[in-house]
Amino acid sequence: xxIAEVANRMLEIKNIxxxxxxxxxxxxxxxxxxxxxxFGLIGSNGSGKSTLLRIISGVFRADGGTAEIDGESxxxxxxxxxxxxxxxxxxxxxxxxxxxxxxxxxxxxYPSWDEAKFAKLCGIFPINKKDRIVNMSKGMQRQAALMIAxxxxxxxxxxxxxxxxxxxxxxxxxxxxxxxxxxDNNTTVIIASHNLRELEDVCDHIGLIHKGGxxxxxxxxxxxxGIHRVQAVFENELGEGVFNDLEIVSIKKQGRMMTxxxxxxxxxxxxxxxxxxxxxxxxxxxxxxxxxxSEMEAVGYDIxxxxx
Amino acid sequence: xxxxxxxxxKHFSKLxxxxxxxxxxxxxxxxxxxxxxxxxxxxxLTTIAYSRVVNNTDELGTLGYASIIIAQLxxxxxxxxxxxxxxxxxxxxxxTDMFGAIPCKRSTLFFSHLLGGISAVALPFIIGSFIVMGLxxxxxxxxxxxxxxxxxxxxxxxxxxxxxxLISYCCGTTLDSTIITLSVNAIYIGxxxxxxxxxxxxxxxxxxxxxxxxxxxxxxxxxxxxxFLDYYVIGSQTTALWTTVIWTVLFTAGMVVSGCFAAKTxxxxxxxxxxxxxxxxxxxxxxxxxxxxxxxxxxxxxxxSGFSRMFVFAFWYILVxxxxxxxxxxxxxxxMKGKFLPSLLAYAGTTAAVLALTFGLTTGMGIDxxxxxxxxxxxxxxxxxxxxxxYTYSDPENIKTITEIHKCITESIEKDSVxxxxxxxxxxxxxxxxxxxxxxYGGKFEDLFPLSDNTSFxxxxxxxxxxxxxxxxxxxxxSFDYQKIEELLKKLYNSEEYxxxxxxxxxxxxxxxxxxxxxxxxxxxxxxxxxxxxxxQASNIELKYxxxxxxxxxxxxxxxxxxxxxxxxxxSFNSAYYNSNxxxxxxxxxxxxxxxxxxxxxxxxxYSTGYNYTSRVEAIIPENYTNTLNYLRANGYGNALSxxxxxxxxxxxxxxxxxxxxxx
Numbered sequence: 001x002x003i004a005e006v007a008n009r010m011l012e013i014k015n016i017x018x019x020x021x022x023x024x025x026x027x028x029x030x031x032x033x034x035x036x037x038x039f040g041l042i043g044s045n046g047s048g049k050s051t052l053l054r055i056i057s058g059v060f061r062a063d064g065g066t067a068e069i070d071g072e073s074x075x076x077x078x079x080x081x082x083x084x085x086x087x088x089x090x091x092x093x094x095x096x097x098x099x100x101x102x103x104x105x106x107x108x109x110y111p112s113w114d115e116a117k118f119a120k121l122c123g124i125f126p127i128n129k130k131d132r133i134v135n136m137s138k139g140m141q142r143q144a145a146l147m148i149a150x151x152x153x154x155x156x157x158x159x160x161x162x163x164x165x166x167x168x169x170x171x172x173x174x175x176x177x178x179x180x181x182x183x184d185n186n187t188t189v190i191i192a193s194h195n196l197r198e199l200e201d202v203c204d205h206i207g208l209i210h211k212g213g214x215x216x217x218x219x220x221x222x223x224x225x226g227i228h229r230v231q232a233v234f235e236n237e238l239g240e241g242v243f244n245d246l247e248i249v250s251i252k253k254q255g256r257m258m259t260x261x262x263x264x265x266x267x268x269x270x271x272x273x274x275x276x277x278x279x280x281x282x283x284x285x286x287x288x289x290x291x292x293x294s295e296m297e298a299v300g301y302d303i304x305x306x307x308x
Numbered sequence: 309x310x311x312x313x314x315x316x317x318k319h320f321s322k323l324x325x326x327x328x329x330x331x332x333x334x335x336x337x338x339x340x341x342x343x344x345x346x347x348x349x350x351x352x353l354t355t356i357a358y359s360r361v362v363n364n365t366d367e368l369g370t371l372g373y374a375s376i377i378i379a380q381l382x383x384x385x386x387x388x389x390x391x392x393x394x395x396x397x398x399x400x401x402x403x404t405d406m407f408g409a410i411p412c413k414r415s416t417l418f419f420s421h422l423l424g425g426i427s428a429v430a431l432p433f434i435i436g437s438f439i440v441m442g443l444x445x446x447x448x449x450x451x452x453x454x455x456x457x458x459x460x461x462x463x464x465x466x467x468x469x470x471x472x473x474l475i476s477y478c479c480g481t482t483l484d485s486t487i488i489t490l491s492v493n494a495i496y497i498g499x500x501x502x503x504x505x506x507x508x509x510x511x512x513x514x515x516x517x518x519x520x521x522x523x524x525x526x527x528x529x530x531x532x533x534x535x536f537l538d539y540y541v542i543g544s545q546t547t548a549l550w551t552t553v554i555w556t557v558l559f560t561a562g563m564v565v566s567g568c569f570a571a572k573t574x575x576x577x578x579x580x581x582x583x584x585x586x587x588x589x590x591x592x593x594x595x596x597x598x599x600x601x602x603x604x605x606x607x608x609x610x611x612x613s614g615f616s617r618m619f620v621f622a623f624w625y626i627l628v629x630x631x632x633x634x635x636x637x638x639x640x641x642x643x644m645k646g647k648f649l650p651s652l653l654a655y656a657g658t659t660a661a662v663l664a665l666t667f668g669l670t671t672g673m674g675i676d677x678x679x680x681x682x683x684x685x686x687x688x689x690x691x692x693x694x695x696x697x698x699y700t701y702s703d704p705e706n707i708k709t710i711t712e713i714h715k716c717i718t719e720s721i722e723k724d725s726v727x728x729x730x731x732x733x734x735x736x737x738x739x740x741x742x743x744x745x746x747x748x749y750g751g752k753f754e755d756l757f758p759l760s761d762n763t764s765f766x767x768x769x770x771x772x773x774x775x776x777x778x779x780x781x782x783x784x785x786x787s788f789d790y791q792k793i794e795e796l797l798k799k800l801y802n803s804e805e806y807x808x809x810x811x812x813x814x815x816x817x818x819x820x821x822x823x824x825x826x827x828x829x830x831x832x833x834x835x836x837x838x839x840x841x842x843x844x845q846a847s848n849i850e851l852k853y854x855x856x857x858x859x860x861x862x863x864x865x866x867x868x869x870x871x872x873x874x875x876x877x878x879x880s881f882n883s884a885y886y887n888s889n890x891x892x893x894x895x896x897x898x899x900x901x902x903x904x905x906x907x908x909x910x911x912x913x914x915y916s917t918g919y920n921y922t923s924r925v926e927a928i929i930p931e932n933y934t935n936t937l938n939y940l941r942a943n944g945y946g947n948a949l950s951x952x953x954x955x956x957x958x959x960x961x962x963x964x965x966x967x968x969x970x971x972x
Contacts, residue, residue: 020577059408059576076572078319081411088409092402094330108322109410 010034011056011156011188015065018051018212025051027212028065033188033205038178040203040220041192042292044301047209049192050089053158056190057086069156082110085154089161091145093133099144100129103151110152118151124173139165143174150177156188157181163195175202200288208292210299220288227294228269229286230260232278246272249294261286261294319412320420327394327424334390335428338382342436345378346443365446372444372454373542376437380461380534383433387426387465388489388531391472392482394425399482404579418473418571422564426469433461456541457534463556464534470563471530477570478585480578484640488592495595496528502602510669510729511676512721513779522776523551530559547770589640594654596636598662601629605666609731617731618670622663629659670728677718680769680777682708689768690800697879698766699809706803713796714767716789717781801876807869810878814866814927819858819902828903828919829853829861831940831948834881835896848917849948851900851940858902861939865900868933881928898929898949900936 011033018026026048033039041049054060056067058074058081066073069080093102099122107113122129125143127136133144142165149157157178163171179202181187193199199206206223208216216223227249233256247263257280262269266283273281286294397403407417437458445451472489479485504516526536533556540549570584578584605625612620633655637648669675688710691698701707726733769777800806808815819826829851835844851857869875881897903914903921913920929936937949 021582054405054408054576057405057409059405061575076413078411078413081409084409084411086405086409088402088405090402090405092400092406094326105322105326106410108318109412 010070011190012068012071013052013056013065014068016052016055016062016067017064018048018055018060019063025212026055026062026209029209029212029214030065031207031214031217033190035188036182036186037205038182038189038191038203039205039207040196040199040288041190041207041209042194042196042199042288043209043215044211044296045194048212049209050160052209053086053160053190053192054088056156057081057084057158059086082112083155084158085110085149085152085156086158087142087145087149087160087162089164091141093141093144095134097133098130099127099133099147102133102144102148103129106148106152110154112153112155114151114153117153118147121147121150121177124177137165139167139170142166143170146174146177150181153181153185154187155185157190159189159191159193161193161195162191163193163198171198178202196288196292206288208295210296210301215299216295223291224286224288225266227261227263227286227291228266229284229290230262230269230273231280231282231284232258232260232273232276233280234258234276234278238276242276243272249298261290320416323412323417323420324424324427327421328428330394331390331425331428334386334393335432338386338429339432339436341382342379342432343439345382346375346436346440365450368444368446369450369454372440372450373457373538375440375444376454376457376461377535377538379433379437379440380457380464380538383429383461383465384468384531384534387429387468388472388486390425390429391469392476392486392489394421395473395476395485396482398476398574399480399485399579401579404576408576414571414574415568418477418568422470422473422567425473426466429465429469430462433465434458437461453541457538460534460537460541463537463553463560464530467530467533467556467560467563470560470567474563474567474570477567477574478588479583480581484583484589487636487639488588491592491596493529493531495592495599497525497532498599499595499602500525502599502606506602506606506666506731507669507675509732509734511672512726512729512734513676513717513781514734515778515780517778517780522778523548523555526552526555530556530563533559583640590651590654593633593636593640593651594658597629597633597655598658600632601625601659601662604628606731615670615728615730618667621666621731625663625666626659630655670730672727672729676727676729677722678777679711679714679718680771682711684772685711685769686772687770689766689770691766697810699806700770701800701805701809703803703805706800706805709796709800709803710767713765713793713800714779716793716796717765720788798876801879802873804870807872807875811865811869811927814862814869816862819855819862824904824923825855826853826858826902827905827921828901828917829858830901830903830917830919831945832899832901833896833948834899846896847948849945850917851945852943853902857943860943861900861936864935864939865927865929865933867935868929871935872933877930878928881930896931898937900927900929901925 013029013031013033016026016029017024029048029052041052043049051060055062056069056074058076061075066075068074069084072080074080074084094105097105103118107115125147127140127144127147133141136144142162146159146162149159162174166174175198178189182189189202191199191203200220203220206216206218206220207214218226243260246260246269249261249263251261252259260273270281270283397407437454441451441454441458445454471492472485475489475492476482476485479488501516504514507514508516523536526533529536533552537549537552537556539545540552574584583589602625604627605621605623608624609617609621612618633651637651638644682704685707687700687702688707689698689700690710690713701710765779765781767777767779771777831849831851833846833849835846851861872878881895901914901917902925903917903919904923904925905921912922912924914924931937940946940949
């Protein structure tokens with residue numbers, strides 16, 4: 001019984017397809033997000049990240065497949081939605097609403113609402129509870145939305161471009177609060193963002209979407225370890241096909257210095273390079289942004305292609 | 309399960325309060341307008357209508373009607389504004405995200421917003437209307453009607469709100485939703501109005517009243533619901549009232565159910581974007597093009613002559629209709645971005661259908677010669693729409709007689725071979741055939757058989773399956789078989805049903821009217837004067853008006869009427885008195901009038917008797933009504949009856965009266 005319950009506590013995307021008219025936004029998308037993880041959803045513009053979040057939160061109905069939380073579909077399922085909070089890329093507030101009135105609105109919808117936490121957050125964030133939210137800046141509105149989301153103490157929190165328009169201090173604060181929520185509440189967090197630098201700090205899992213399909217879905221460390229950059233200088237010109245055994249994503253040459261981006265096991269790559277007797281060789285760590293670019297290049301999404 | 313229901317109820321009440329509070333501004337504005345309106349209504353309308361402050365039951369009651377109708381108008385307009393405001397969250401991507409993600413069912417969201425919004429408009433309406441009732445209602449009949457009108461106002465609010473809500477769910481923007489909500493009302497009533505004008509101006513017998521006085525006009529006009537219902541309840545049109553009440557309730561229920569279904573199936577991504585129901589804008593574009601085309605065509609048609617009017621109509625229909633179609637397409641598509649072909653096909657289809665129908669009507673399409681079979685008819689209202697001689701006949705023999713009369717007319721239309729009809733044809737037909745006609749008795753036909761304005765034949769068939777067919781022939785044709793019509797009318801007017809219908813009070817067991825005893829009774833002697841070729845009232849004698857006498861009098865009149873084998877002549881006596889050109893009736897007759905008075909205060913003054921009265925019942929007594937005349941003689945009025953009344957030109961009018969009074 002206990003094992004079954006634990007196994008059910010996760011978010012499953014099962015063969016989701018979503019079309020907007022003739023355009024397919026998501027096509028047969030499937031992956032699983034385990035409980036308590038912080039999942040970074042990355043992808044090119046228009047890849048379907050926000051659409052996916054809207055399907056998970058029950059705003060959109062999928063044309064095919066289901067988004068299931070704890071084994072149940074989210075669409076038209078208030079019981080499941082009570083465990084889930086979604087902050088869209090442009091959070092909505094009633095025209096005359098204040099933080100206080102919006103809190104009053106959400107309080108009755110979410111049984112897990114924590115009044116003490118709301119009071120605490122009101123002390124942390126520089127927002128007056130009595131001010132009209134629509135008069136606040138974009139960043140302040142986002143903070144207000146996050147204060148409400150954190151006060152709900154949801155089991156699943158879906159954040160779309162949450163770092164947009166926030167100053168560095170608030171970004172740090174938000175990352176800290178998200179981590180607290182995960183550790184205190186075992187909340188599963190899904191963040192869709194182009195700000196890969198911030199995601200790198202908080203995410204433990206990463207999903208890369210492109211043209212409505214999943215390109216990669218991995219543990220972040222695994223993703224970063226699975227791709228390597230090697231800088232090397234060779235005394236002689238390299239012969240044709242010497243690295244045929246390696247999965248080279250890209251090669252850049254600057255004078256005699258060659259920079260390889262290679263997928264695969266680190267020691268095997270190092271051994272293959274060394275076999276060509278480089279005069280200089282160094283394995284460099286990749287940032288998430290570099291992993292993203294590399295992966296996207298692999299599916300044909302690079303600057304050269306865009307300019308063409 | 310219990311927890312889910314409780315949670316749903318909690319969410320409903322929360323959202324209901326939010327929707328109600330969102331409409332606070334509208335509610336305050338409406339409340340203020342209602343209060344100002346009540347004062348203005350009572351003061352201004354009183355001044356305009358009566359030039360004084362009124363304190364009379366009927367005048368106050370009428371003011372109450374006017375005030376409630378104005379309140380209904382305000383409520384309907386505010387329902388449209390409020391519903392668009394309440395459901396505008398569907399037309400904004402950000403708010404759609406919020407409401408889509410909160411843990412409540414879409415149906416709960418729909419019902420809470422619907423009821424919250426309706427309550428915000430209904431509350432000031434109810435309070436204001438009850439204040440009006442308190443100020444203006446002094447008697448039970450007015451109380452019942454005003455209470456009904458308040459109920460109709462509430463039905464109207466619910467209908468408009470639920471209809472607007474449904475359209476909001478079908479649209480991506482508030483602008484589109486507003487355009488469509490208004491368009492559906494305008495298209496439906498506009499197309500019916502213009503088409504009924506076209507038909508009534510083309511086809512003999514078809515009259516626009518027959519459409520506008522039936523509940524058909526209410527079908528897709530929720531904005532008009534309360535006003536149609538008011539019209540029916542004030543006019544005591546019971547069948548139309550109940551039909552419309554049932555329809556408005558069904559319509560509202562249908563809108564609520566459809567709205568709930570639309571809420572559940574709506575694609576949230578249509579917010580700020582496209583229509584959720586793809587065919588809706590196509591249908592509206594086609595509908596507006598039909599309305600505009602009909603308007604343009606019907607307005608331009610009179611510039612042609614004869615049958616060429618039909619081609620003028622078609623040309624302007626296509627021109628104006630296509631112009632309107634393009635404009636509405638540009639509005640819905642925000643330019644020329646939208647798909648043009650489906651809409652164009654819909655436009656082409658409706659244009660072809662409307663033109664085919666209009667040209668088809670030039671043949672009459674059987675409408676001009678249609679007479680319902682008596683076996684399919686439960687009753688017929690026949691006679692004069694505007695006078696007191698219209699009665700509803702349900703005796704099968706009379707139904708047959710009336711359909712025979714109708715056939716005499718349609719056969720003449722068939723015989724005249726006047727087709728093809730065209731717009732405006734009916735008017736020309738009327739003026740070309742208006743000639744004086746004489747009956748077989750030697751007098752003018754209309755003197756003996758007066759119908760509507762002495763000329764027209766009105767038939768309203770109430771079918772057994774519930775529908776109504778109406779034909780009005782506001783003209784006379786030479787080819788009508790008047791001899792046959794005359795015989796049929798005589799048969800109808802000699803029937804017991806006609807006697808019963810035309811003298812309802814005579815058949816009562818007591819002399820009271822609405823529980824009131826008679827206040828006066830009068831006997832007038834009417835004589836024909838050869839010198840002036842007109843009927844005159846020769847005398848007025850006040851009769852006893854105690855209940856016992858009046859009861860006996862009524863009993864005698866009843867017996868005479870039953871025995872009368874030429875009862876149709878009674879119509880002519882009365883008509884001849886008011887018609888100075890009368891040439892047929894040259895007999896002395898009597899008019900017995902019984903007057904009733906109540907305390908309501910809107911009395912009528914009778915110049916010939918000097919009585920103030922509220923209600924009056926009259927019976928025409930010819931010389932062959934021996935029971936009545938003997939009863940009067942037995943009660944001491946023999947002199948008045950037997951006094952010589954001279955029918956010659958030997959006396960001047962003055963002597964005529966003197967002579968009469970000297971003999972009494």
